[in-house]
Amino acid sequence: MKVMASAPGKVTLFGEHAVVYGHPALVVAIEKRVKAIAESRNDDVIKISARDLRVPGIVISYIGNEVVLETDYGMVLPAIAYINKAIELTAKELGVKRGVNVEIKSEMPVGAGLGTSAAVAVSTIASYAAVNGYSLSREEIARLGWEVEKEVQGIASPMDTSITSLGGYLKIKYGSNSVERIQLKVEGELPLIIGYVEREAKTKDMVAMVRERMQKYPEIYEGIMKMIGHVVERAEASLLRGELKELGFLMNINHSLLDALGVSTRRLNELVHVARDSGAYGAKLTGAGGGGCVIALVPEKGEIVETAMKLHGSMVLRTKLGADGVKVEEVDGKRLD
Numbered sequence: 244m245k246v247m248a249s250a251p252g253k254v255t256l257f258g259e260h261a262v263v264y265g266h267p268a269l270v271v272a273i274e275k276r277v278k279a280i281a282e283s284r285n286d287d288v289i290k291i292s293a294r295d296l297r298v299p300g301i302v303i304s305y306i307g308n309e310v311v312l313e314t315d316y317g318m319v320l321p322a323i324a325y326i327n328k329a330i331e332l333t334a335k336e337l338g339v340k341r342g343v344n345v346e347i348k349s350e351m352p353v354g355a356g357l358g359t360s361a362a363v364a365v366s367t368i369a370s371y372a373a374v375n376g377y378s379l380s381r382e383e384i385a386r387l388g389w390e391v392e393k394e395v396q397g398i399a400s401p402m403d404t405s406i407t408s409l410g411g412y413l414k415i416k417y418g419s420n421s422v423e424r425i426q427l428k429v430e431g432e433l434p435l436i437i438g439y440v441e442r443e444a445k446t447k448d449m450v451a452m453v454r455e456r457m458q459k460y461p462e463i464y465e466g467i468m469k470m471i472g473h474v475v476e477r478a479e480a481s482l483l484r485g486e487l488k489e490l491g492f493l494m495n496i497n498h499s500l501l502d503a504l505g506v507s508t509r510r511l512n513e514l515v516h517v518a519r520d521s522g523a524y525g526a527k528l529t530g531a532g533g534g535g536c537v538i539a540l541v542p543e544k545g546e547i548v549e550t551a552m553k554l555h556g557s558m559v560l561r562t563k564l565g566a567d568g569v570k571v572e573e574v575d576g577k578r579l580d
């Protein structure tokens with residue numbers, strides 16, 4: 244038996260980092276998916292292939308006569324760890340011991356802050372359960388996916404695994420023993436442009452850096468986190484009312500607060516300003532920071548903003564928002580609709 248399950252990537256609209264400390268965040272699924280193809284085996288071997296996990300880029304430096312080529316291929320190895328752990332935890336949960344061949348395909352670059360790791364974990368869980376004859380609910384998959392992220396990453400909020408499991412637009416908040424996930428009904432298309440600049444630090448390191456500073460300067464950092472929480476509440480109301488200018492304004496505040504936390508970089512700040520100066524209603528970094536992605540909310544098609552961001556040297560991604568969550572799409576080559 245062969246099953247293909249897919250799960251979407253995501254962008255965090257508001258509230259990254261503060262979500263780790265119990266404040267709400269707004270996040271949306273994007274129409275760029277990770278596909279996991281699981282094929283059952285008659286033994287207990289687990290074989291993983293991830294031939295087209297795309298990496299964001301390469302850097303070539305010419306130092307005298309020497310050419311130094313750096314790639315982000317290091318990002319691929321951790322992705323494999325998510326697949327392995329997803330199979331292990333799902334097998335344990337379901338009490339199955341069968342081996343499997345899993346192949347992963349991604350329409351997104353790995354490690355860019357678009358939630359690829361969570362989508363890899365969640366699509367693997369869905370396909371491995373299905374190939375063993377189980378159908379897990381999206382909530383169950385989200386819970387297992389979060390376990391996978393915590394085991395591989397150490398510390399992670401349930402944000403990425405929730406959005407890639409449930410899809411759409413989510414407001415998410417979690418505490419020591421509760422996760423609140425509210426699906427938001429957003430009318431129409433949100434005109435958003437995603438720009439990517441090279442990643443200088445990993446999510447794990449950015450989260451750890453914020454944690455250290457939180458311990459050292461609690462009276463300052465707790466205040467910033469709380470303020471991000473207020474921005475998120477205002478942004479939720481504006482999002483539901485379709486007030487784009489207001490949303491852009493709030494994005495700008497959220498970006499400044501993230502910069503105050505120390506997670507922005509010069510290149511991210513420049514890209515944010517390029518977007519604003521070329522007509523965006525607002526722009527902010529999205530995800531953990533330390534490089535990675537910027538989102539810009541633009542009037543109508545936003546061609547000028549897109550061109551300005553490209554000229555500034557960023558990769559630009561346009562995609563539909565509010566994509567469907569994890570789903571089994573094919574069984575033995577037949578599409579399920």
Ligand code: PMV
Nearest residue numbers: 259260356399400446530531
């Ligand atoms: O860069 P990403 O998409 O992995 O963003 C991580 C978001 C954080 O809030 C910084 C961490 C988390 O686990 O929620």
